[in-house]
Amino acid sequence: MISKTKLVVFTLLYICLGTIFIHCVYLKDWNHSIFEISFNFGDVVENIIKHNKFEGRYADNISIEFRAHRLPAIPYFIAYLSKIFGTEKILFVTLLKNLVLSLFWIPVLHEGINKRNIRPLHKIILAVFLLSFPQIFLHGLQIDLEESYIIPILAYYWFLVINDKPFTKWQKVYFVVLPSLLFFSKNTFLYIIPILSTIILLTDIKKAKLIFVSILLLGISTYSLASFNLKNSGRFTLKYSLEWFNIYKGNNELTANFYPKYSLDILDYFDYYKIPESVKTEWEFNEFFKEKTVKYYEGNLDKIIAFLPTKILTIWFDIRPNGIFPQNEDSHYSPIKILGMAYMLIFRTLQWFCLINLFLKLFGKKRKKYASLSLKYISLIGLYFIPYTIAFGFERHLLPVIIPTILTLIAILEKKTNLSGSK
Numbered sequence: 001m002i003s004k005t006k007l008v009v010f011t012l013l014y015i016c017l018g019t020i021f022i023h024c025v026y027l028k029d030w031n032h033s034i035f036e037i038s039f040n041f042g043d044v045v046e047n048i049i050k051h052n053k054f055e056g057r058y059a060d061n062i063s064i065e066f067r068a069h070r071l072p073a074i075p076y077f078i079a080y081l082s083k084i085f086g087t088e089k090i091l092f093v094t095l096l097k098n099l100v101l102s103l104f105w106i107p108v109l110h111e112g113i114n115k116r117n118i119r120p121l122h123k124i125i126l127a128v129f130l131l132s133f134p135q136i137f138l139h140g141l142q143i144d145l146e147e148s149y150i151i152p153i154l155a156y157y158w159f160l161v162i163n164d165k166p167f168t169k170w171q172k173v174y175f176v177v178l179p180s181l182l183f184f185s186k187n188t189f190l191y192i193i194p195i196l197s198t199i200i201l202l203t204d205i206k207k208a209k210l211i212f213v214s215i216l217l218l219g220i221s222t223y224s225l226a227s228f229n230l231k232n233s234g235r236f237t238l239k240y241s242l243e244w245f246n247i248y249k250g251n252n253e254l255t256a257n258f259y260p261k262y263s264l265d266i267l268d269y270f271d272y273y274k275i276p277e278s279v280k281t282e283w284e285f286n287e288f289f290k291e292k293t294v295k296y297y298e299g300n301l302d303k304i305i306a307f308l309p310t311k312i313l314t315i316w317f318d319i320r321p322n323g324i325f326p327q328n329e330d331s332h333y334s335p336i337k338i339l340g341m342a343y344m345l346i347f348r349t350l351q352w353f354c355l356i357n358l359f360l361k362l363f364g365k366k367r368k369k370y371a372s373l374s375l376k377y378i379s380l381i382g383l384y385f386i387p388y389t390i391a392f393g394f395e396r397h398l399l400p401v402i403i404p405t406i407l408t409l410i411a412i413l414e415k416k417t418n419l420s421g422s423k
Contacts, residue, residue, distance in 0.1 A: 011106050015098045018141045023091045030091040037144035048079040054232050059268050066282045068233035068241045073184035094143040104152035112159040118413045134340040146186045147399050155403035162411050176214045180221040192383045199379045203372040241282035244290040250392030260314040260322040315388045319344035323394030354408050377408045
């Protein structure tokens with residue numbers, strides 16, 4: 001085990017040098033403004049900073065103003081980093097963002113790997129695998145992807161979820177607060193966190209008091225989000241106004257022509273959706289695509305069923321890069337993409353090893369020792385993958401469950417070591 005001081009210094013160097021490399025060498029956007037970042041964040045951040053309002057456009061060809069299309073945590077986090085430190089340059093704001101998120105990266109590496117009761121060689125192999133994972137490095141240190149925030153937050157929360165040892169005071173704080181932070185960061189966690197919290201409560205009685213406090217905070221967060229949406233969009237709701245649009249994007253006449261190889265955002269540029277002039281608000285927009293989705297399901301159930309294996313393969317098994325634009329097809333099998341496929345193959349192997357191993361443990365002689373871990377991990381993967389199977393998902397959407405899978409593997413190895421030592 002290396003000292004915590006050395007690990008902290010190494011992690012901070014990794015984060016800072018990695019961020020500089022990504023924005024100066026890989027993306028070459030170091031001098032861009034945070035107002036230019038994609039995924040509907042840039043214009044929202046600009047409106048927060050310049051006009052103190054939470055709103056933005058989805059696309060240039062859609063004139064509707066959206067105020068409930070993104071959860072508030074990430075845009076406000078970016079905006080306040082910019083305002084506090086007086087910079088709008090993407091490189092510097094990203095550096096600040098990643099330094100803040102080191103509050104999760106450092107304990108994941110130190111508590112989740114460095115201090116675990118497994119062989120030192122296993123620690124080294126798993127730590128190197130995690131830190132050199134191309135997709136985690138390239139996506140995890142950017143600023144405009146929700147996954148870049150979710151990866152370290154979910155990783156540390158998952159370590160706490162499966163940790164059998166008594167918590168320190170700070171670990172208790174993290175355990176209570178992180179579910180609400182995830183809840184405010186990505187729409188899929190609006191249902192994942194309440195269900196997962198219930199499963200933890202039922203399978204890990206030692207964490208019952210903390211879970212109750214966490215659920216109470218989650219209730220406050222739920223009310224706060226609904227109130228935020230009421231103030232900004234006129235509806236007291238937890239729904240987001242792109243919900244049915246995203247479901248329809250993965251379930252329409254052209255989906256099978258592009259998915260999973262190409263990004264379904266291509267359909268935006270084709271002006272495929274043809275929004276009628278009668279649709280004036282974001283909630284009318286959401287309702288419009290709900291009707292289109294239901295109509296497509298009713299008239300094309302055979303096509304949906306026929307395409308389902310492709311979706312299952314993509315989300316549960318695939319290792320290939322996907323979600324590209326045609327103009328970037330030359331880079332589809334570049335050296336970095338090929339290396340990424342090798343890493344994804346290892347991840348998929350570990351994912352299915354953990355799923356199968358823990359499922360079988362539920363019926364084995366030592367099921368009491370593994371029941372809690374088994375139900376937690378199987379639930380996490382199922383809850384996380386199912387929405388992407390129904391709608392659509394790409395490689396980057398899977399990245400947040402890679403580190404939890406590694407931590408679950410460590411827990412399996414640690415339990416095996418402890419059980420062998422107790423004989």
